[in-house]
Amino acid sequence: MGASSDLLQGTLDLMVLKALSFGPRHGYALARWIEQVTADVLSVEEGSLYPALHRLEDRGAVESEWGASENNRRARYYRLTADGRKRLRTETASWRRFADALSRVLAAAGATP
Amino acid sequence: MKGIFRDPRRELDEELAFHLEERVAEAIARGVPPGKARKEALRRMGDLDRARAACARIDARRARGERWSLRLEELRQDLVLAVRSLKRRPTFTAGVVLTLALGLGANSAIFATLDALVLRPLPGIERPEELLQDSGNVSLPALRDLREQSRLLEVAGFGQRTFALERGAAARGEIVSGNYFQTLGVRAALGRLLTKDDDRPGAPAVVVLRHEFWRREMEADPHVLGKTLRLNGGSATVVGVAAPAFRGTQLQRPPDLWIPTADFPQLAPSAVPPLDPEQRTWGWLTVVARLRPGATPAAAEAELNRLTARMLEAEPDQVHHAFQLEPAAVAATGVGRAALVLFSAVLSAVVLAVLLLACANVANLMLSRASSRRQEIGVRLALGATRRRLLRQLLIEAFALAVLGGGAGLGLAAFAAAALSGLHLPDGAVLPDLELLGNGRAIAFTAALSLCATVLFGLPAALAATRLQLVDSLKEAGADGRTRGRLRDLLLVSQVSLSLLLLVGAGLFLRGLQRGFEVDPGFRPSKLAFATVDVSLVHHAPAQAAAEYREIAREVRGLPGVRDAAWTSALPLSENEDIAIARPEGYQARPDEDMWIETQRVSDRLFATLGLSLIAGRGFEQREPAPVMVVTRGAERRFFPGGALGRHMVLWHGGPPIEIVGVVADARFHTLAGEPRPLAYLPLDREPPLDQLTLLVRAEADPAALARVLRSAIENAAPGVPVLAAGTLDDQLRDLLAPQRMGLFFLAAFAALGLMLAFIGTAAATAFVLEQRKHELGVRMALGADGPRILRMVLSETLGRIAIGVVLGAVIALPAARGVTGLLYGLRPWDPVTFAVASAILLLAGALAALLPARRAVRVDPMITLRGE
Numbered sequence: 001m002g003a004s005s006d007l008l009q010g011t012l013d014l015m016v017l018k019a020l021s022f023g024p025r026h027g028y029a030l031a032r033w034i035e036q037v038t039a040d041v042l043s044v045e046e047g048s049l050y051p052a053l054h055r056l057e058d059r060g061a062v063e064s065e066w067g068a069s070e071n072n073r074r075a076r077y078y079r080l081t082a083d084g085r086k087r088l089r090t091e092t093a094s095w096r097r098f099a100d101a102l103s104r105v106l107a108a109a110g111a112t113p
Numbered sequence: 114m115k116g117i118f119r120d121p122r123r124e125l126d127e128e129l130a131f132h133l134e135e136r137v138a139e140a141i142a143r144g145v146p147p148g149k150a151r152k153e154a155l156r157r158m159g160d161l162d163r164a165r166a167a168c169a170r171i172d173a174r175r176a177r178g179e180r181w182s183l184r185l186e187e188l189r190q191d192l193v194l195a196v197r198s199l200k201r202r203p204t205f206t207a208g209v210v211l212t213l214a215l216g217l218g219a220n221s222a223i224f225a226t227l228d229a230l231v232l233r234p235l236p237g238i239e240r241p242e243e244l245l246q247d248s249g250n251v252s253l254p255a256l257r258d259l260r261e262q263s264r265l266l267e268v269a270g271f272g273q274r275t276f277a278l279e280r281g282a283a284a285r286g287e288i289v290s291g292n293y294f295q296t297l298g299v300r301a302a303l304g305r306l307l308t309k310d311d312d313r314p315g316a317p318a319v320v321v322l323r324h325e326f327w328r329r330e331m332e333a334d335p336h337v338l339g340k341t342l343r344l345n346g347g348s349a350t351v352v353g354v355a356a357p358a359f360r361g362t363q364l365q366r367p368p369d370l371w372i373p374t375a376d377f378p379q380l381a382p383s384a385v386p387p388l389d390p391e392q393r394t395w396g397w398l399t400v401v402a403r404l405r406p407g408a409t410p411a412a413a414e415a416e417l418n419r420l421t422a423r424m425l426e427a428e429p430d431q432v433h434h435a436f437q438l439e440p441a442a443v444a445a446t447g448v449g450r451a452a453l454v455l456f457s458a459v460l461s462a463v464v465l466a467v468l469l470l471a472c473a474n475v476a477n478l479m480l481s482r483a484s485s486r487r488q489e490i491g492v493r494l495a496l497g498a499t500r501r502r503l504l505r506q507l508l509i510e511a512f513a514l515a516v517l518g519g520g521a522g523l524g525l526a527a528f529a530a531a532a533l534s535g536l537h538l539p540d541g542a543v544l545p546d547l548e549l550l551g552n553g554r555a556i557a558f559t560a561a562l563s564l565c566a567t568v569l570f571g572l573p574a575a576l577a578a579t580r581l582q583l584v585d586s587l588k589e590a591g592a593d594g595r596t597r598g599r600l601r602d603l604l605l606v607s608q609v610s611l612s613l614l615l616l617v618g619a620g621l622f623l624r625g626l627q628r629g630f631e632v633d634p635g636f637r638p639s640k641l642a643f644a645t646v647d648v649s650l651v652h653h654a655p656a657q658a659a660a661e662y663r664e665i666a667r668e669v670r671g672l673p674g675v676r677d678a679a680w681t682s683a684l685p686l687s688e689n690e691d692i693a694i695a696r697p698e699g700y701q702a703r704p705d706e707d708m709w710i711e712t713q714r715v716s717d718r719l720f721a722t723l724g725l726s727l728i729a730g731r732g733f734e735q736r737e738p739a740p741v742m743v744v745t746r747g748a749e750r751r752f753f754p755g756g757a758l759g760r761h762m763v764l765w766h767g768g769p770p771i772e773i774v775g776v777v778a779d780a781r782f783h784t785l786a787g788e789p790r791p792l793a794y795l796p797l798d799r800e801p802p803l804d805q806l807t808l809l810v811r812a813e814a815d816p817a818a819l820a821r822v823l824r825s826a827i828e829n830a831a832p833g834v835p836v837l838a839a840g841t842l843d844d845q846l847r848d849l850l851a852p853q854r855m856g857l858f859f860l861a862a863f864a865a866l867g868l869m870l871a872f873i874g875t876a877a878a879t880a881f882v883l884e885q886r887k888h889e890l891g892v893r894m895a896l897g898a899d900g901p902r903i904l905r906m907v908l909s910e911t912l913g914r915i916a917i918g919v920v921l922g923a924v925i926a927l928p929a930a931r932g933v934t935g936l937l938y939g940l941r942p943w944d945p946v947t948f949a950v951a952s953a954i955l956l957l958a959g960a961l962a963a964l965l966p967a968r969r970a971v972r973v974d975p976m977i978t979l980r981g982e
Contacts, residue, residue: 027128028135031157045159046136050129051167058175066124069131076128 012044012052013061014095017080017088020062026075027053053078061087121172129165133158188509195510205482206514209475212873213518213566215866216471218525219464221559225530225549227457235442237359239298243404244441245413246362249434250396253374256290258424259400265408265416269296270398271361273368275647275805276344276380277835283647284326284369286344287361288377288398294321294355296403297362303327304338304353311352312373318349318380319373324357326369344372346833347380362401362441374398393431401441414438456855459933463618463863466611468566470867473604473611474874476570479511480601481881483578490578503579511571512564519563523549523556573600602914605878609918609955610925612871615864616951617926618933622857624947625937629850635780635789636723638686638842642816644823645684645807645838648831659798661831662716662806663735668830669810674819676811680716680797684807685723685782686845695791696763697752698770710748711782711792712764714806719794720777722811730758730775737796743775748791764793771795785849805837816841868954872962879911880966890970900971904964911963912956919952 019025019033030053031046038044056062061084069075080088133154140150155161199206235241251259251270260268271289278284291312299306302324311319320342322331331337341348349372360367372380377390389395404413417436425433483490493503530549549555577600646665648658662680669678683690695710702708717733720726720743728746742762749757753773761770779789797806808827812819820839827836847854883890890903930942 026131028132031132031136046132046157047129047159047161047164050125050164051171054168054171054175058171058178069135073131073134074127075131076124 010091011095012048013056014088014091015044016049016052016056017061017084017091020078020080020084021088024065024067024077024079026069026077028075030078056084060084121176122169125165125168125172129161191506191509192513194506195513198510199513202482205478206517208873209478209514210517210521212471212474212478212870213515213563213570214521214525215870216468216522217515217519217559217562217566218522218529219467219863219866220562221523221526221549221555222529223460223464224558225526225552225555227460228552228554231454231457233442235362235445237299237356238362238441240403241442242440244297244362245402245404245410245438246441246444247400247402247417247436247438248444249399249436250432251398251400251434252393252396252432253390253398254393255396255421255424255431255433256398256400259417259420260290260292262420263402263413263416265405265413266402267292267296267405268400268402268417269293270374270400271371272374272397272399273366275835275837276370277346277647277833279343283835283837284330284344285366286370286372287368288374289371290398291373291375293371293401296401297359298403299359300356301353302356303335304351306353306355307371307373312375314375316373316375318347318376319352320344320349320376321353321355321371322351323360323367323369323371324354325360325367327354330369342370344370344380349376349380363445393428396432396434400436400438402438410438410440455932459618460859462929463615463860466614467863467867467870468562469569470608470611470870470874472566472570473608474870474877475514476573477601477604477874477878479570479574480577480604481877483507483574484881484885486578494579500579504575507575507578508567508571511575512567515563515567515571518566519559522563523559526555526559601878601882605875605914606918606921608871608874609915609959610922612864612867613919613922613951613955614926614929615860615867616954617922617930617947619857619860619864620947620951621930621933621937621940621942621944622860624944625940626850626854626857628937628940629785630846632781632785634685634782634785635778636685636725638846640812640814640816641685641723641842642810642812642820642823643684643807643838643840643842643845644810644820644827644836645805646827646831646834646836647805648834661834662797665808665827665830665834666716666718669808669823669826672819672822672826674813674815676813677718677722678808678810679719679722681719681807681809682714682797682805683711683782684845685780685809686842686849687783689805690783693764693793695748695752695793698761698763700752709790710764711790712795713782713792714795714797716797719809722809723780724811725777725780728776728778729756730773732775732777733794733796736798740769740771741774741796742771743777743794744773745779745789745792746776747779747789748793749776751791762793809842816843868958871955872958875911875915875959875962876965879907879963880969883907883966883970887970894971903971904967907967907970908960908963911959915956915959919955923948923952 015034016030019030025033027046027049030049031044034044053062053064057064057078060081062078063081064076064078066074067077136154136157137147137150140153141147145153158164229236233241235244238244245266250272256268256270259266260270269290269292271287271293274286274288276284276286289307291307291309294306295308301321304321306321307319310316322337327333327337334340337351337354340351342351355371374390390397400417402413404410414436417438421433421436425431490503494500527549648661666678666680669675691712692709693712695708715733717735720732730743732743733741744752744757744762752762753760757773757776760773762773763770777794780792781789782792808823810816810819810823820841823839824836827834893903894900926948927943934940934942
């Protein structure tokens with residue numbers, strides 16, 4: 001775990017919500033998805049996914065349900081709720097604004113690092 | 114109810130284990146050796162223990178929340194059930210809600226009244242609990258010194274004066290230090306309030322108006338700012354109107370306007386004698402101050418006294434006193450506090466009694482209802498409902514009733530409060546607006562009281578209903594539980610005793626009031642009109658003022674319908690009196706003897722105007738060249754048993770002995786209770802003008818009509834002399850008896866309410882008992898008992914209980930009545946007439962309440978009842 005895993009908590013939540021927007025997944029699948037999409041650059045500490053999931057469930061953004069995994073084991077599946085979908089939309093928008101603003105700052109004329 | 118039957122901890126472990134095993138399996142599939150794969154999986158997981166602990170914490174919180182929502186859901190179901198069950202019996206529900214609304218509403222209205230009078234008498238002021246007020250007076254320079262030197266207090270001051278407006282009108286004003294409004298934290302409704310800059314010498318004269326005065330006298334003119342107000346012949350610019358709630362720091366006689374101390378010399382030019390506000394020998398300002406953070410009242414008081422001592426060292430010749438700082442809320446009620454507390458205690462006790470009555474009534478109804486629901490409850494118990502659940506169900510029903518009753522009560526109270534607003538209280542105090550529905554405290558009070566009431570009326574019935582034996586209740590004709598019978602008797606007895614208490618209270622006040630009107634004050638108050646003026650605002654030489662008095666009296670005596678007119682310094686039947694210490698010539702006073710004597714300055718013809726007969730000597734002439742006095746018969750008997758004529762009396766320490774030239778009949782001028790007090794009359798024309806003097810006018814016919822023309826007559830005779838008040842002495846008598854009248858009004862209203870509740874309660878209880886005993890009565894009638902006999906039986910049973918209640922109520926009423934003896938004009942608190950009448954009313958009402966249902970019961974054919982079994 002490097003400095004990059006000290007991600008803002010909100011960022012982790014956002015990633016989880018995004019991952020679940022494609023359909024219900026269990027925690028391990030979630031970890032795999034993040035790993036693939038980010039090419040393992042973020043190297044998220046996988047254990048920290050679970051508090052994020054439970055917290056989101058407590059807040060009503062996701063729901064969980066036990067089901068059978070691909071190789072027929074009992075696994076806990078998480079699914080976005082309507083509330084979670086709304087949260088994903090607003091947080092995506094605000095993240096974009098933040099990223100835009102930051103890249104404009106960094107692109108401003110002046111000494112490059 | 115997901116997650117309720119699962120163990121979240123085991124699920125968490127299973128979830129994390131699944132993740133690890135999947136990761137290991139994936140690595141092994143890639144060809145990594147199992148040991149390494151395991152290590153790799155754990156590494157990727159990061160701090161597993163921390164993650165697990167975090168999840169467990171979140172899950173536990175969530176489980177707690179779910180338990181709560183489960184409980185809430187159950188509560189909601191109970192509430193729905195309760196509402197449904199209440200809807201099924203609309204008459205019962207309406208009766209209970211109305212009864213509770215009366216009981217709770219009475220309490221809300223009285224709470225709002227007492228809240229405004231006693232608990233929160235200083236509206237419009239910020240954090241009034243930090244404000245302190247002194248009772249003595251300081252000079253303006255001393256106030257300035259205190260303001261600059263005090264470290265514990267923010268010191269401000271005010272002095273009260275009457276100001277002459279234009280055309281003979283007058284206003285009460287307060288002359289205040291520049292920081293007065295800032296210290297009190299008052300807001301402006303319009304324009305601005307006074308500031309330190311207004312209180313500098315040479316600053317333009319400005320005035321701030323009280324909201325009420327602006328509305329009443331200026332018709333709420335929105336363009337009033339910048340206009341000029343004529344005050345005492347000078348003028349000041351209106352710069353603002355204070356917030357509507359603000360009415361100064363005194364409950365009595367709120368000021369109409371405020372001016373800064375710097376404008377005082379200019380706007381009060383004819384003070385008597387003319388005084389320079391910069392003199393340290395003239396104390397005329399009251400200190401009101403705000404505690405600075407961390408300071409205590411005791412330390413602040415000590416500091417002011419220390420500062421005063423230091424000032425005295427520098428300048429010994431100045432007015433001073435020992436500071437006694439009281440919370441401003443206490444000081445605001447002034448001398449009326451003891452009376453207010455008594456008034457509050459009586460009122461609270463009365464409305465509480467009404468609420469208890471209402472609760473007893475409702476408890477009785479609930480009890481009857483529980484009996485008729487015996488089967489339903491029995492079935493539910495048999496089906497496995499726990500007693501706790503049933504109890505809760507019944508209590509929630511009671512709670513729903515209390516909420517409805519409380520809400521309706523608030524509505525009723527808002528109506529009552531609107532009627533009470535603006536009520537004139539004794540001593541010139543006016544009740545502020547009671548905005549009950551906007552008063553969070555009153556609403557919270559009502560809610561809390563409704564909860565208490567729920568327990569009071571709901572619990573007995575609920576306990577009694579769920580205690581019954583299962584088998585017993587499933588049988589159709591189980592005997593009415595003995596407990597419930599006794600409980601019902603207890604409720605009936607307590608209702609009757611509370612009613613008696615209220616009736617006795619109302620009766621005592623009625624008889625006291627009657628006595629008050631019957632007391633002979635010694636003069637005939639009917640057909641007397643009066644007008645109070647302040648000549649000192651215009652003139653300050655004795656001769657000039659005396660000429661003005663004579664001129665006004667001459668003008669008024671010339672009015673049609675006037676029999677006579679004369680001046681006095683004390684308005685009869687008011688509380689304003691001057692007193693002195695009598696030192697009669699040749700009288701040996703005991704060391705502890707009370708030598709107070711009332712003094713009045715009066716003009717010629719006063720005795721004739723009042724109808725006081727001259728017993729010896731002479732009355733006053735228009736001009737009295739030498740100092741003389743006239744004393745009352747009572748004063749002569751006490752101080753000069755051998756005759757007062759030609760003897761002398763000293764009234765003021767170091768004053769001259771004054772010759773007594775006449776003796777007149779006694780009179781009760783200021784209180785109707787007790788013996789007339791000794792009084793010395795002095796001639797008016799020998800003294801500098803007084804700030805308040807009253808012209809008494811004996812009318813041929815209607816004094817009220819005369820009082821209305823007095824203002825213009827005085828304006829004609831003496832232009833510019835302000836008339837402070839005008840009216841009739843009958844009005845004054847009514848004002849003097851205001852506490853009794855208010856006591857009577859409230860007690861009579863609540864006694865009627867209580868009697869009504871007791872009547873309904875008795876009737877309902879009797880009807881219920883008869884219904885339960887239908888079978889027994891049917892048998893008795895079948896065996897030959899006739900209707901009248903049954904009626905007698907029912908009647909004697911009910912009356913027996915009512916008699917017990919009457920006796921019990923009398924025992925409680927006696928000590929309670931002693932508390933209000935002072936208001937009863939010599940009426941003994943155990944006044945037998947009152948007690949006898951109250952008892953008779955209750956017994957009669959009780960008999961009627963028992964007879965109505967009993968007659969219906971005996972009219973039924975016994976065979977029908979018996980066949981119904």
